[in-house]
Amino acid sequence: MVAAAIGGVAWAASTEPLVSALPGPSAAEGIYAAAPPRLLQIRTLVSGAGRQSAIGSGFLVSADGLAITNYHVVSQVALDPTTYQLEYIAADGSRGEVKLLAIDLPNDLAVVRLDKRNAPFFAFDESAMARGLSKGERLYSMGNPLDLGFTITEGTYNGLVERSYNERIHFTGALNGGMSGGPAVTAGDRVVGVNVAKRSGGELVSFLVPARFAAALLQRVRDQELVPAQDFRAEIGGQLAAWQSGLYKSFIDQGFRSIAFGPYRAPESKAPWFNCWAQTNASAMPKPRASVNSTSCRSDTGLFVASDLNTGVIQLSHAHVRTVDLNQFQFAAFLTGQSQTRLFGGGPFRKWYTPQRCHEDFVVAGSAQDHPPLRVVWCAQAYREFAGLYDVALTAVTEDHGSEALVSRLSLQAVGYDDAIALGKRFLDAVQSTP
């Protein structure tokens, strides 16, 4: 049904004389005609085998062989340069070696150098970057989807993604695996974004990294005259730590609002980049013997660090649990099930994390009139690779009543320990009971 509607719009656009002023199908043809020498497939090869283990796209941005792609296209080489190496295949069939020059982890971008000289290249749309585009403007995205050959796909610009901490363009068009790192251009053949992701489960919901980040990274390469580096691990750790520190500062600065849950009050972030959902077991069968009304908020702040590590998500959730016909012991057993502390790692534990350490106690935060006693569990694990970053999970269960409780959780990924403690304090302070 959704797919049919999109087809209908495309048909109308191509036949309606009024909109023929907009670029028709011939525009895509024209744009693609000039693309081949500047459009690349970037392949990650296993050094020993010489076969690809990952593919993506990229595009030339200078005459001396600098190209832009996604960080996630080259992440294997960035993290393990002895096992992997990079090569490119251009749309005109030429191929050669690729060296990684610089990365921008938060914006999922990388600059690479090719052994190409005096090749045609893509230019950024400076004016579009300055003024912004208008919703509905047609964009053309290029790349090599699923290793099937280079393609160009048409779509529309739909502004920046709302409720996202990372700035991303919402592109309504079909992006597929392998097109990552390819350019998205305007009808004027100028780059406004870099293909980066699509929403799985959505239809044609795709995302682009705004071109200004690519331009800035390119400028940094030129200014600092960067040469191919051997090991990007330290750089990745540094960028991750800096970005996360900014994220948590912003999270703290945005502050919390107090939400009522039965006789309790609990904090919810004021930051706009949270997605909140409510849940209840009221309609569950068999009839639940304790009612659970919960809300959980999840930040849209995930970062790709490696093919098996996505991190940086903040989660807050509260559940108001109240007995229906359970006695105090049974209710406590029910609460036990509701309040297990779960640490959501962003990747496999053995590779990325140290074992989790927990501490548990009865705590009262602030004055006893409006702060109920809490049973608090704090669990944390450190990142093996990145010094000073931890995943932390905090669970608090109110202990003022035998047949009613609030279970509050805070989960912080890739957070500095001091930030985590500061947030933990604020969180516990904000779990209150109304007299």
Added chain:
Amino acid sequence: MIFVEILSRHRDVAARFRFADQDVYIGRGYDNDVIVDDPYVGARHVRLFRDDAGRLVVEDMGSANGMFLDRDKSRHRRIIVDGERPIRIGHTHLRIRETSHGVGPERVARSGVRIAPIALAAALCLVIIGIEIVTRWSGETGEPRVSNYLTPLLWLAVIVPAWVAVWALLSRTFSGSAHVQRNLLIALAGILGFALYSELAQFSGFALNWAFVANYHYVALWIILAIVCFLHLREVSRSRLVLKGAVVLILFAFIVTVQTLQQFEAFYNSGRETVSRRLLPPALRLVPVRDEHAFFAEIEGLKAKLDRDRLHARTDEAAP
């Protein structure tokens, strides 16, 4: 009259010979008065005679393997008979008594069954079932299931009799008496120990905030099992208790060590502790509520542990 008795391994009389007051020759050869079919006994091993003082004396006739008193290691040439401690030649135990040897009073046969141990066993069963049912009931958060409550009954009805039967059989084999009631009481007391400890561990884990009782739950359970096994072994026979105790101790210490190692390795493999602690009604809390600053001071202390783990992990990585 002199009686020469050949004893079995369990010191029951296997054969008894009666002689007038005379010299008695004992050995493997057919020219003896008492013939012993034991390859470790000499052809004519010992002579039994009355000495000038009127005492019965056993004398080694020059055998290769010698003569001993019961389990003693020291070899004797002559032994003055006391009628109590058996004399060992080869692998055979002999007991020599005279007509005048006194015997204990007649044991009075009880009419009917002894009620006290049965009543005690029944009471233990009821207490165990009671604890199990209350535990299950207080953890019941969904629809009540009858089968859930019948499982402890099944245990008591099947596993316990099987366990007791094995020990009774062993007792019967080695000491001649099955001691069913005592073995049953030991088993039931052990189960009660398990049940009480589990409750206590859960309670102190919450009310006193003692993390270790839950973490080392298995140690306590193995200790209880070790005590139960030792008591059963004691029923099998009362001899060599120190040796039995030592064997049980070593075996269970080994089991606990292996399990501790297993848990430790599982922790480093999965990164998570496997135990989860239960909440109880807030009214049962015994420790005072900590103030926030004290709590977060502890949390800050955790950082050093995490950083140490990280250093370890990285040196482990670099090692191979």
